[in-house]
Amino acid sequence: MAKKPLGLPRVPPGPQHAFFKGLQDLVTSADDLPLKELGKIVNRSPQVMHRALLGPAIPSLELVKELVKALSELIGANPEEMEIRFRLLRSEALIDQRDRREVPGTSAPHDAAPPGGSGAPPAKNLSADPKTAEGDKHQNTQKETPKSAQADDQRRTFTALLVRLKDASGKTRDQLATDTGVTPSAVEKWLYGERMPTPKSLKKFIHALGAGEADSADLWRLHQDIQVQDD
Structure with missing residues (x-):
C-alpha cells in the first residue's frame, strides 16, 4: 500500500x-x-x-x-549545519506569524475572526477610557512597528551572512569558538540570531571566518545599525 x-x-x-x-x-x-x-x-x-x-x-x-x-x-x-539552517527558518517563520497577527487582513485562514464577529476584544477589557487606550495603542503601533520590522530584517540578514561565512570557512562551531576566544555556546547564539557579539568579539570572529573586505564591511554596518535600533 x-x-x-x-x-x-x-x-x-x-x-x-x-x-x-x-x-x-x-x-x-x-x-x-x-x-x-x-x-x-x-x-x-x-x-x-x-x-x-x-x-x-x-x-x-x-x-x-x-x-x-x-x-x-x-x-x-x-x-550542526542543518540545525542552524532550520533554527533560522523557524525564527523567520515565527516572526512572519507574529507580523501577520499584528497586521489586519494578512493572517492565515485559521487565524481569521469567527463569522459575524470582528475579532476585536470587548471594550470592557480595555482601560477605563477605551477611546484613549485604543488611540494610544494605534499611535504606538504606528511608531514602533516599522522600527521593529527593520530591526528584525537586519538581524536576519546579519545572521544569514554569519552562517554563510561559517559554511564557506569549513570550520566547526568549536573551532570558531577557540579562534575567537569565546565559548561554543556564544558562537551558537550568534549563528542562531539569539545574541549579538560585542564589537571586540565580532572583530575576532570576522578574522576567524576569513571574511573578505566586502563581507566584513557588511557585517560591521549591520552590527552598528542593529545596536542603534536596540538603543
Missing part, C-alpha cells in the same frame, strides 16, 4: 511555508519515512509528527532540533 502524501503545509506563503516545506523535503530525503517511523525516532506520536510537518502551529524548538538531527544523520548531512 502506497504511503499517503502529507500534502501542502497549512500556512500562508512565505517564511512559514518555507519552514514546513523544508522539513517535509528533509523527510523525503530520508527515504520518505512514514509518520509512525518518524515518531519512533524522536519519541513522539504520529499525530504530533503530522502537525509538526503541516502546521499551522510551529513546532517547539526542542522537537525541531531532535527531528533535524535524526534526519541529518540518516541522509549523511552535517547535523
